[in-house]
Amino acid sequence: xxxxxxxxxxxxALGMATGAMADTTKVGFVYVGPVGDGGWTYEHDKGRLAVExxxxxxxxxxxxxxxxEGPDAERVMTQMALSGAKLIFTTSFGFMDPTIxxxxxxxxxxxxxxxxxxxxxxxxxxxxxxxxGRAIQGTIAGxxxxxxxxxxxxxxxxxxxxxxxxSAYIHxxxxxPDVTFKIVWVYTWFDPAKETDAAKALxxxxxxxxxxHTDSTSVLTAAAEAGNVIGFGQASDMAxxxxxxxxxxxxxxxxxxxxxxxxxxxxGTWETVNTWDxxxxxxVGIGEITDKVPADVKAEALALxxxxxxxxxxxxTGPINKQDGSVWLKDGETADDGTLAGMGFYVEGIEGDIPS
Amino acid sequence: xxxxxxxxxxxxxxxxxxxxxxxxxxIGELVVEKAGVLNLGVEGMMIIGAxxxxxxxxxxxxxxxxxxxxxxxxxxLSLLFVFLTQVALANQVASGLALTLFGLGFSALxxxxxxxxxxxxxxxxxxxxxxxxxxxxxxxxSHDLVLYLSIAIVAAVWYMLKFTRAGLILRAVGENxxxxxxxxxxxxxxxxxxxxxxxxxxxLGGAYISLVRVxxxxxxxxxxxxxxxxALVVFASWKPWRxxxxxxxxxxxxxxxxxxxxxxxxxxxEYLAMSPYLITIIVLVILSKDKSSAPASLGRIFxxxx
Numbered sequence: 001x002x003x004x005x006x007x008x009x010x011x012x013a014l015g016m017a018t019g020a021m022a023d024t025t026k027v028g029f030v031y032v033g034p035v036g037d038g039g040w041t042y043e044h045d046k047g048r049l050a051v052e053x054x055x056x057x058x059x060x061x062x063x064x065x066x067x068x069e070g071p072d073a074e075r076v077m078t079q080m081a082l083s084g085a086k087l088i089f090t091t092s093f094g095f096m097d098p099t100i101x102x103x104x105x106x107x108x109x110x111x112x113x114x115x116x117x118x119x120x121x122x123x124x125x126x127x128x129x130x131x132x133g134r135a136i137q138g139t140i141a142g143x144x145x146x147x148x149x150x151x152x153x154x155x156x157x158x159x160x161x162x163x164x165x166x167s168a169y170i171h172x173x174x175x176x177p178d179v180t181f182k183i184v185w186v187y188t189w190f191d192p193a194k195e196t197d198a199a200k201a202l203x204x205x206x207x208x209x210x211x212x213h214t215d216s217t218s219v220l221t222a223a224a225e226a227g228n229v230i231g232f233g234q235a236s237d238m239a240x241x242x243x244x245x246x247x248x249x250x251x252x253x254x255x256x257x258x259x260x261x262x263x264x265x266x267x268g269t270w271e272t273v274n275t276w277d278x279x280x281x282x283x284v285g286i287g288e289i290t291d292k293v294p295a296d297v298k299a300e301a302l303a304l305x306x307x308x309x310x311x312x313x314x315x316x317t318g319p320i321n322k323q324d325g326s327v328w329l330k331d332g333e334t335a336d337d338g339t340l341a342g343m344g345f346y347v348e349g350i351e352g353d354i355p356s
Numbered sequence: 357x358x359x360x361x362x363x364x365x366x367x368x369x370x371x372x373x374x375x376x377x378x379x380x381x382x383i384g385e386l387v388v389e390k391a392g393v394l395n396l397g398v399e400g401m402m403i404i405g406a407x408x409x410x411x412x413x414x415x416x417x418x419x420x421x422x423x424x425x426x427x428x429x430x431x432x433l434s435l436l437f438v439f440l441t442q443v444a445l446a447n448q449v450a451s452g453l454a455l456t457l458f459g460l461g462f463s464a465l466x467x468x469x470x471x472x473x474x475x476x477x478x479x480x481x482x483x484x485x486x487x488x489x490x491x492x493x494x495x496x497x498s499h500d501l502v503l504y505l506s507i508a509i510v511a512a513v514w515y516m517l518k519f520t521r522a523g524l525i526l527r528a529v530g531e532n533x534x535x536x537x538x539x540x541x542x543x544x545x546x547x548x549x550x551x552x553x554x555x556x557x558x559x560l561g562g563a564y565i566s567l568v569r570v571x572x573x574x575x576x577x578x579x580x581x582x583x584x585x586x587a588l589v590v591f592a593s594w595k596p597w598r599x600x601x602x603x604x605x606x607x608x609x610x611x612x613x614x615x616x617x618x619x620x621x622x623x624x625x626e627y628l629a630m631s632p633y634l635i636t637i638i639v640l641v642i643l644s645k646d647k648s649s650a651p652a653s654l655g656r657i658f659x660x661x662x
Binding site: 198 | 464624
């Protein structure tokens with residue numbers, strides 16, 4: 001919270017005074033939400049703790065949570081860099097430009113920006129192929145829905161979110177041609193009350209499966225209240241809802257990457273990279289599929305997971321048309337990473353426009 | 357686009373739920389500001405109310421006790437503000453901001469062991485016959501008691517301010533504390549009571565989020581509602597019924613726009629997303645063209661020596 005922010009700044013200031021001589025590598029983390037969100041930020045913090053566990057006294061980590069996407073992010077990053085951080089992870093799409101700006105001022109500090117696409121000599125980007133997990137979610141959703149209406153709560157209309165919608169839709173449609181998607185944009189990553197309102201609106205309009213691309217667990221709470229509605233853990237397992245609405249989840253596993261990159265800084269081998277790993281390399285995990293899902297659907301989902309993990313199947317494999325009916329991928333063609341990274345269109349069949 | 361998929365009855369019922377936290381916080385702050393005190397700590401008191409209400413409801417299994425604890429928690433936190441501004445005579449803006457920061461941090465600390473727990477369900481009104489009515493039933497007669505309480509508080513505040521001697525004294529303190537003091541009214545004592553009332557209301561509003569609207573505890577879950585309540589008091593020109601109107605408009609348009617999005621209405625989403633703020637401000641600004649102004653002593657520090 002804000003208080004922790006103050007305390008962290010104080011700790012940073014202290015660190016500046018004492019840390020200069022010590023032989024520890026300082027690693028900073030900038031979070032968009034609270035560590036206790038149970039979702040996105042929670043998983044990044046698990047990655048941070050894994051770094052601490054791996055290197056012990058050789059590293060010192062600091063974090064600031066609830067950093068607003070915008071000018072305040074630059075202030076936080078600058079403060080981290082000034083207080084001696086050698087490596088800074090900025091963990092939200094909206095931190096992209098602030099990261100680039102601050103990185104220019106501190107050429108000796110390495111920056112790692114999650115889910116963005118702008119790199120520099122000292123800025124790497126990393127993300128996970130969440131759309132692989134969305135393919136599995138879409139399959140389960142398409143099989144499980146009885147009303148054939150699937151609700152999707154989007155945060156911001158950025159490529160990462162649009163990719164997820166497209167991937168889920170393609171795979172739901174594949175197993176259930178009657179399926180329709182209702183998409184609601186809430187323009188926030190974290191606002192439990194608003195996420196709940198959105199989930200309620202979708203449920204009242206007939207959705208019985210809710211997919212979310214926001215960070216809190218409140219959507220699952222709304223699904224639990226409603227009764228016959230299922231949902232998925234987002235970014236984190238959200239296993240506490242497993243005996244309720246949660247039937248599976250997409251789990252972000254940042255720990256191996258964070259450890260690898262921290263080691264690179266310690267060894268002096270850090271280079272700018274553009275990492276985009278998926279299920280195959282373990283950056284995206286699929287949470288346990290509960291018994292609510294019939295065995296054959298579960299087997300189908302797991303088979304899909306296996307074929308994606310082995311690289312045998314790409315979730316965006318043609319023939320796929322864009323929303324306007326023009327051909328995007330020909331039969332058997334798979335999407336290239338460039339198009340996926342900048343994806344700004346819906347595939348054919350999804351109704352509505354993407355907000356600009 | 358399929359407007360028939362929106363059920364207007366469910367819509368009205370859920371917009372009332374969405375508006376109640378803002379309404380509770382705003383009506384409390386209205387009384388505080390009418391007494392001439394600007395407390396920017398609404399967000400902090402709300403989140404403390406949210407966590408203390410949640411914790412007590414979970415521990416005792418009684419949502420009622422939870423709501424009481426939330427009101428007490430909010431009022432207790434406001435005592436910190438009382439100490440800073442009424443005893444130590446510190447700047448009210450800075451003290452209020454500090455209260456918000458403290459509330460957010462402290463609630464995260466005490467809430468740590470409550471993440472992922474479901475609170476006991478808050479009972480809803482169920483009057484035989486009335487609650488079963490077709491349209492009126494779900495809208496008017498099947499909410500939880502706190503929602504009715506929030507409307508009752510608005511009515512009580514309106515009556516108190518307009519028709520009672522206590523209300524007159526409160527307003528006198530807010531308009532000109534020196535004159536009120538000269539007349540022998542206990543300015544500081546009256547303000548302390550107003551601030552604590554505001555804290556209790558904000559606490560209730562916070563608990564309404566964590567026990568009814570979202571039913572869960574998550575750090576920072578008020579997510580700025582306290583600030584909206586603060587702005588609402590100003591745009592409502594410090595008038596209780598306008599606060600109610602503003603809160604219902606804001607909550608209403610928020611819920612309506614999400615429903616319109618889900619129904620696939622062909623209005624660009626970015627306009628829908630900004631509509632709650634825009635519509636609420638426009639309506640209240642038009643209403644307030646009668647130039648009703650802020651309490652004259654709002655935010656000024658009172659010391660009996662002046």
